[in-house]
Amino acid sequence: MQVKPRTKRRPVGLTSLIDVIFLLLLFFMLASSFTRYQSLDVSSGGRGGGADIKPAYLRIHASEKIDLNGVPMSKAEMAGRFATLTNKENMVIAIWSGPEANVQDVVDVMSAARQSGLKTVLVTGN
Amino acid sequence: MRMRQQHKREPAESTIPLINVVFLMLIFFLFAGSIAKDDARQIEPPLNILEDETIRSTGALIIDPEGKTFSGKTEVTVVDWLAEQDAGEEAGEPLKIAADGTLKADALEKVIQDLKAAGRTDIVLITRRGSK
Numbered sequence: 001m002q003v004k005p006r007t008k009r010r011p012v013g014l015t016s017l018i019d020v021i022f023l024l025l026l027f028f029m030l031a032s033s034f035t036r037y038q039s040l041d042v043s044s045g046g047r048g049g050g051a052d053i054k055p056a057y058l059r060i061h062a063s064e065k066i067d068l069n070g071v072p073m074s075k076a077e078m079a080g081r082f083a084t085l086t087n088k089e090n091m092v093i094a095i096w097s098g099p100e101a102n103v104q105d106v107v108d109v110m111s112a113a114r115q116s117g118l119k120t121v122l123v124t125g126n
Numbered sequence: 127m128r129m130r131q132q133h134k135r136e137p138a139e140s141t142i143p144l145i146n147v148v149f150l151m152l153i154f155f156l157f158a159g160s161i162a163k164d165d166a167r168q169i170e171p172p173l174n175i176l177e178d179e180t181i182r183s184t185g186a187l188i189i190d191p192e193g194k195t196f197s198g199k200t201e202v203t204v205v206d207w208l209a210e211q212d213a214g215e216e217a218g219e220p221l222k223i224a225a226d227g228t229l230k231a232d233a234l235e236k237v238i239q240d241l242k243a244a245g246r247t248d249i250v251l252i253t254r255r256g257s258k
Contacts, residue, residue, distance in 0.1 A: 014141050014145065015141075017145070018141065018144070018145055018148070021145065021148050021149060021152060022148060024152055025148055025151055025152045025155065028152065028155035028156055028159060028161070029151075029155050031159075031161045032155055032158075032159020032160060032161050033159060033160060033161075033162075033164045033167070034158065034159055034160075035164065035166075035167075035254060036180050036254070036255045037166065037171065037180060037181055037182065037183050037224075037252050037253065037254060037255075038174060038176070038177075038178040038179065038180050038181060038252075038253055038254075038255055039178060039179070039181045039220070039222070039250035039251070039252060039253070040174060040176070040178070040250060040251045040252075040253050041249075041250055041251075042223075042238060042249050042250065042251045043220075043247045043248050043249045043250070060231070097231035097232065097235070099230065099232055100230075101230070101231040101232075102227065102228050102229055102230055102231055103172050103225045103226065103227055103228070103229045103230075103231055103234050103251075104172040104173070104227035104228065105231065106172075106231045106234070107172040107173070107174055107227075107251070107253055108172075108175075111174050111175050111176045111253075112175070114176055115175065115176060122235065122238070123235075124235040124236075124238050124239045124242070
């Protein structure tokens with residue numbers, strides 16, 4: 001029996017592989033985004049609902065003009081002031097914003113209050 | 127003058143290290159990036175110091191710094207957007223709003239009020255992770 005002599009094959013070229021990988025890389029580099037978004041709940045429950053506790057009242061007049069229950073404070077003092085509120089388990093903070101306040105200020109206040117373990121309610125309209 | 131002759135031919139540059147690096151970059155972009163449609167790209171959502179779960183901005187109601195509302199790139203009214211959401215796949219999920227950080231809070235509250243008037247109370251605001 002005679003064995004057929006095998007012809008020597010050329011190795012598969014790497015160039016086409018690199019081509020495809022480069023294409024994939026380019027696609028993912030251009031198509032992907034790195035911004036991470038997260039959600040902040042602004043639903044603040046339904047209308048009415050007789051609460052038996054009095055909420056703390058926080059007003060945002062402007063970016064650095066905030067008062068809690070009528071006493072002015074700065075954004076840096078927020079965490080300390082929230083910590084002094086009594087009956088924290090049930091305490092709700094009602095946030096009212098003036099015409100000069102913007103969304104970033106409201107989010108700053110809401111996240112600081114949540115971080116202190118308080119519930120927040122955004123006062124909308126009348 | 128006699129030119130010096132090159133005796134040896136330089137060996138061809140090996141492509142294996144190149145492929146290694148490109149592979150690494152490919153894998154990095156595959157895992158670190160997300161290719162979901164980012165509707166909130168045109169605005170800058172407010173920064174948030176809390177570390178909550180991450181969400182996608184796909185399908186959110188976009189409010190630009192002037193208070194105009196958009197769905198994707200087209201301008202819509204709040205009522206039209208709400209009808210679109212109720213008919214779409216994500217009916218029953220919380221409503222997502224992406225507002226620019228420099229927008230007046232009153233304009234955002236107006237939109238929230240409109241949504242509440244339509245009977246929806248599950249509303250979330252999209253924020254960016256990070257501190258100033």
